[in-house]
Amino acid sequence: xxxxxxxxxxxxxxxxxxxxxxxxxxxxxxxxxxxxxxxxxxxxxxxxxxxxxxxxxxxxxxxxxxxxxxxxxxxxxxxxxxxxxxxxxxxxxxxxxxxxxxxxxxxxxxxxxxxxxxxxxxxxxxxxxxxxxxxxxxxxxxxxxxxxxxxxxxxxxxxxxxxxxxxxxxxxxxxxxxxxxxxxxxxxxxxxxxxxxxxxxxxxxxxxxxxxxxxxxxxxxxxxxxxxxxxxxxxxxxxxxxxxxxxxxxxxxxxxxxxxxxxxxxxxxxxxxxxxxxxxxxxxxxxxxxxxxxxxxxxxxxxxxxxxxxxxxxxxxxxxxxxxxxxxxxxxxxxxxxxxxxxxxxxxxxxxxxxxxxxx
Amino acid sequence: xxxxxxxxxxxxxxxxxxxxxxxxxxxxxxxxxxxxxxxxxxxxxxxxxxxxxxxxxxxxxxxxxxxxxxxxxxxxxxxxxxxxxxxxxxxxxxxxxxxxxxxxxxxxxxxxxxxxxxxxxxxxxxxxxxxxxxxxxxxxxxxxxxxxxxxxxxxxxxxxxxxxxxxxxxxxxxxxxxxxxxxxxxxxxxxxxxxxxxxxxxxxxxxxxxxxxxxxxxxxxxxxxxxxxxxxxxxxxxxxxxxxxxxxxxxxxxxxxxxxxxxxxxxxxxxxxxxxxxxxxxxxxxxxxxxxxxxxxxxxxxxxxxxxxxxxxxxxxxxxxxxxxxxxxxxx
Numbered sequence: 180x181x182x183x184x185x186x187x188x189x190x191x192x193x194x195x196x197x198x199x200x201x202x203x204x205x206x207x208x209x210x211x212x213x214x215x216x217x218x219x220x221x222x223x224x225x226x227x228x229x230x231x232x233x234x235x236x237x238x239x240x241x242x243x244x245x246x247x248x249x250x251x252x253x254x255x256x257x258x259x260x261x262x263x264x265x266x267x268x269x270x271x272x273x274x275x276x277x278x279x280x281x282x283x284x285x286x287x288x289x290x291x292x293x294x295x296x297x298x299x300x301x302x303x304x305x306x307x308x309x310x311x312x313x314x315x316x317x318x319x320x321x322x323x324x325x326x327x328x329x330x331x332x333x334x335x336x337x338x339x340x341x342x343x344x345x346x347x348x349x350x351x352x353x354x355x356x357x358x359x360x361x362x363x364x365x366x367x368x369x370x371x372x373x374x375x376x377x378x379x380x381x382x383x384x385x386x387x388x389x390x391x392x393x394x395x396x397x398x399x400x401x402x403x404x405x406x407x408x409x410x411x412x413x414x415x416x417x418x419x420x421x422x423x424x425x426x427x428x429x430x431x432x433x434x435x436x437x438x439x440x441x442x443x444x445x446x447x448x449x450x451x452x453x454x455x456x457x458x459x460x461x462x463x464x465x466x467x468x469x470x471x472x473x474x475x476x477x478x479x480x481x482x483x484x485x486x487x488x489x490x491x492x493x494x495x496x497x498x499x500x501x502x503x504x505x506x507x508x509x510x511x512x513x514x515x516x517x518x519x520x521x522x523x524x525x526x527x528x529x530x531x532x533x534x535x536x537x538x539x
Numbered sequence: 540x541x542x543x544x545x546x547x548x549x550x551x552x553x554x555x556x557x558x559x560x561x562x563x564x565x566x567x568x569x570x571x572x573x574x575x576x577x578x579x580x581x582x583x584x585x586x587x588x589x590x591x592x593x594x595x596x597x598x599x600x601x602x603x604x605x606x607x608x609x610x611x612x613x614x615x616x617x618x619x620x621x622x623x624x625x626x627x628x629x630x631x632x633x634x635x636x637x638x639x640x641x642x643x644x645x646x647x648x649x650x651x652x653x654x655x656x657x658x659x660x661x662x663x664x665x666x667x668x669x670x671x672x673x674x675x676x677x678x679x680x681x682x683x684x685x686x687x688x689x690x691x692x693x694x695x696x697x698x699x700x701x702x703x704x705x706x707x708x709x710x711x712x713x714x715x716x717x718x719x720x721x722x723x724x725x726x727x728x729x730x731x732x733x734x735x736x737x738x739x740x741x742x743x744x745x746x747x748x749x750x751x752x753x754x755x756x757x758x759x760x761x762x763x764x765x766x767x768x769x770x771x772x773x774x775x776x777x778x779x780x781x782x783x784x785x786x787x788x789x790x791x792x793x794x795x796x797x798x799x800x801x802x803x804x805x806x807x808x809x810x811x812x813x814x815x816x817x818x819x820x821x822x823x824x825x826x827x828x829x830x831x832x833x834x835x836x837x838x839x840x841x842x843x844x845x846x847x848x849x850x851x852x853x854x855x856x857x858x859x860x861x862x863x864x865x866x867x868x869x870x871x
Contacts, residue, residue, distance in 0.1 A: 429652035432612055433716065437666040438639035441632075451656045 214455065217530035224526020230519035238337045242266070245297035245330040249284050252292040262295065299327035301334040301487040310502050320504035322495050328504060331487040332512050338488045339516065342403050342472040343465040349407025351461055354414030355450075361415075362422025362453075363445050369419070376412050384409045388471065392480040402481045406468045413460045421453035459528045466520035473513050489513050550585040550621075551724055551756050552609060557582040557618035559604050563831065576830045578604040579615075580780035583857065586724070591750065591757040593771030593788070595764060595803070597827060601780040602760045603647075606726040609758065610642055611635055622724070640670055643717035647729035649709035653701040659712050660697030663687070666719040686715040689752075691745060707738035711745065718749065724756045731766060743770055764807045768792060776800050779838040780830055782857060786864040796860055796871040798843050799823075837868070845870050 218224055237244060248261040259279060267273035275281075284292065297318070305325030313320045319328040361372035388405050395401055425431060426449060434444050475481030476490025477497075484491075489509040496506035560575040579601040586592045594602050607613040609620055611627050620627045622642060627635065646652035653662055663683045666672075673679035684694035690711040701709055710730060717725055727746065731739040747770060749755060761767045767774060768788060775785045776799065784797040795801045802821040809815045823842045828834055834841050840850040849869055857867040 429646040429648055430654040432607075433644065433646065433652055433713070434654075434665070436610055436612055436639060436644050437669060437716070437720065438636040439665065439669050443669075447657075448654050452654070 211455075214527070214530045218526050221526040221529060223522045224529075227519035227522030227526065230515060231523060234336055234340060234516060234519070237333060238340045241334050241337055244295055245299060245301070245327075245333040246295045247284065247298060247300045247303050249289075249292045249294045249298075252284070252287075253290045254279065254287065256290070297327065297329050297333060299330040301326060301331040302485070303327065303330070310499065312502075313504055319508045320502065322492065322502075322505060323499060326487065328492060328508055331492050332489065332508060335488045335492065335509070336512070336516075338399060338482065338486065339469045339472060339513075342399065342406065343468045343520075345403040346406035346410065346468040346472075347461055347464040349404065350411035350414055350464060351457075353408070354411035355418050355457065357411070358415035358418025359422055359445060359450065359453075362419040363426060363441070363449065365423075365426075372415075372419075376416060379409070379412045382409065385471070385474070388475065389478070389480065392475060397480060397483050399482050399486070402472055402475060406471050410464060410468065414457060414464065417457050417460050418453055421456055422449055425449045425452050455531050456528075459524050459531065462520055462524035462527060466517045466524065469513070469520070470517055549587045551588045551623060552586040552758070553619075553621040554585070554605075554609065555583045555619045555621075557605065557608055557620065558616045559601070559608050559613055560616045574831050577780050577833060578830060579608060580833070581854075582618075582777075582780070582782050584775055584782055584785055586756055586758060587772075588723075589750075589754055589756055590772040591759050591770055593767035593774040594758060594760045594777060595762060595767050595774060596777035598762065599827065599830070600777045601830070602762075602777055603728055605777070606644070606728050606758060606760050610639075610644055610726060612644070640720040641722050642724045642726070643720060643722040644726045644728060645710075645713050645717055645730045648733050649706045649713060650701075650733075652713050653709055655701055657700075658697065659687070659699050659701065659704070662701075662712060663697070663716050663719055666716065670720060672720070682719070686719055687712075689718065689749070690715040691741075706734050707741060710734060710738075710742055714742075714745065714749070718753070721753070722755070724758070726758045726760070728760045729762070730759075732761065732763060739766065746770065764803065776803065779827060779833055781838055781867065783839065783868070784864075784866045785857070786861075786866075790861070790864050794861075794864070796864065796866040797839075797868045798845055798870075799839050800866075802844075839868075 248265050250262050252259050308325040309323050311317050311321040317327050357372050361369040434448050473490035476488040477494050489512050492509040559579040562572045563574040564570040565573045596602050608615045660683050664679050687694045731742050771788050773787050774791045775782050778799050784800045802823050805821045825842050836851040837855050840846040855867045855869050857865050859865050
């Protein structure tokens with residue numbers, strides 16, 4: 180234990196007042212604060228976490244980072260905020276003024292104009308500039324329809340991340356419920372649910388995905404649902420194992436002895452203590468879901484053809500091998516995102532492992 | 540079994556023919572029972588109102604399982620447990636809930652017996668809320684503060700988490716939690732064996748104080764004979780799932796009848812070098828047999844210094860050899 184930790188220990192005991200002074204209570208009980216402290220020491224995991232936060236921010240703010248409408252412009256002596264107005268128009272709260280309705284802001288003769296860092300939308304087709312290599316105009320080049328790759332990547336991060344989160348959200352719900360039931364009730368409930376796990380594990384998930392995606396019309400929600408409905412087994416098994424372990428701890432027995440109902444025992448006593456290790460598989464699951472979504476769009480079956488995703492940009496590189504930027508940048512985006520989630524997941528796993536406490 | 544008829548009237552808890560067998564399973568999908576661990580095998584005793592019954596024995600002899608079976612935390616395989624005349628083994632979990640107010644348990648390990656994600660205040664308030672014993676939040680907080688005070692903790696500790704407390708403090712919280720329901724009967728499952736010796740004394744004294752204050756009845760489970768001697772009125776000795784001797788504390792320590800009890804007592808060090816040097820020590824040979832396959836006849840016969848052929852044939856009944864002194868040995 181580091182000396183500063185010892186000092187903290189002493190300070191705590193003093194603060195508690197009546198120091199009955201037994202051995203120091205070193206067995207930290209997996210409090211989130213302790214986990215966070217441990218995670219902070221892991222540089223790789225923290226780097227991953229920063230990247231994840233950066234990507235989340237980018238995904239949320241995509242419309243304001245890559246957009247073909249300017250933030251602000253002065254046109255014929257009047258000020259406009261077209262980007263913000265476009266948001267209101269989409270929500271049905273405002274209308275475009277007649278003078279700039281359907282205007283192409285890039286060619287507009289405005290006195291003053293301020294564009295977002297990337298002044299394109301992913302769907303802006305410019306047939307005069309197909310397959311442009313990276314330049315100051317198109318930072319990461321364009322595809323065969325002249326669509327800006329940078330804008331595509333930024334907006335594509337929304338799809339990747341939302342597929343990751345929603346799919347894992349579905350998997351988490353199913354997994355936690357089934358895992359909790361199996362682990363808490365044991366006996367025949369466990370027997371039946373465990374057999375379901377095994378059946379799910381024997382299914383070739385990816386081929387199932389391809390089959391379903393090929394049979395039904397492509398839709399992002401379908402992709403999310405399929406990934407979620409097939410990807411819950413890992414989470415369920417983690418939850419079940421944790422429940423089996425925690426169910427036999429004294430504080431659960433104490434709750435039963437106090438007359439607490441089964442439902443409350445499950446949700447108040449066992450679940451909060453079981454979730455920490457489950458979080459690891461959630462984080463890793465997000466990475467997996469992003470990979471699957473990219474693979475599906477690469478094959479052109481995950482999302483509608485006109486939606487720009489990381490996988491669909493990558494797909495274009497397949498038939499146009501000279502356009503290296505179409506392969507490199509989306510590939511790097513997928514790689515960095517998945518790697519970051521893995522680093523966070525691994526870091527979380529180490530931080531939760533009491534055997535690694537205080538090391539490093 | 541059927542021991543102790545005389546005290547039936549004053550008994551708060553009565554156990555008859557209690558058995559708890561755990562199945563040993565084999566196979567992955569189609570699991571078969573390949574054997575039974577007889578953790579508790581035909582145990583009978585009664586606990587008088589207001590007394591402390593000490594339950595001693597080696598690790599694995601079934602003391603803890605017996606305690607858990609009394610509270611129906613483990614459902615007995617067979618036998619009956621009467622609490623104030625009510626048969627507990629036949630009740631459903633739902634029927635047991637109101638009775639849980641009257642019987643509680645204090646655990647051995649103060650680290651695993653408190654939920655790490657709840658504050659001390661929430662832990663102690665939970666039974667009060669579950670049984671709706673406080674009219675409102677403020678009343679509940681007052682009660683928690685009162686309980687913390689009763690067990691010798693600062694009421695300000697209600698906002699702390701278990702990991703911020705020492706082992707002794709946690710054990711006090713565990714006691715406060717079980718007191719919250721104002722029970723009549725508490726199973727103390729080795730409440731001090733995980734604590735430092737100096738803290739052990741504090742907790743024992745606290746338990747004695749509380750017993751007097753709230754007229755509690757204890758089943759005090761322990762393997763430390765000196766602790767049991769200090770706190771108990773009567774003592775039951777267990778060996779391999781069976782109670783082999785029950786007597787008043789003084790009688791048991793001065794005149795043990797069962798050869799196992801004699802061996803057990805002779806292993807307790809005496810804090811007097813002269814007595815210690817001149818004392819005869821009975822050292823038992825061999826190991827405790829497996830509860831999966833206990834010996835036929837008297838379970839103690841393979842290690843018993845005075846065993847005869849008869850001992851291998853029949854299981855000795857617990858019988859009253861002297862007034863209020865019961866032993867399960869045909870040679871006693």
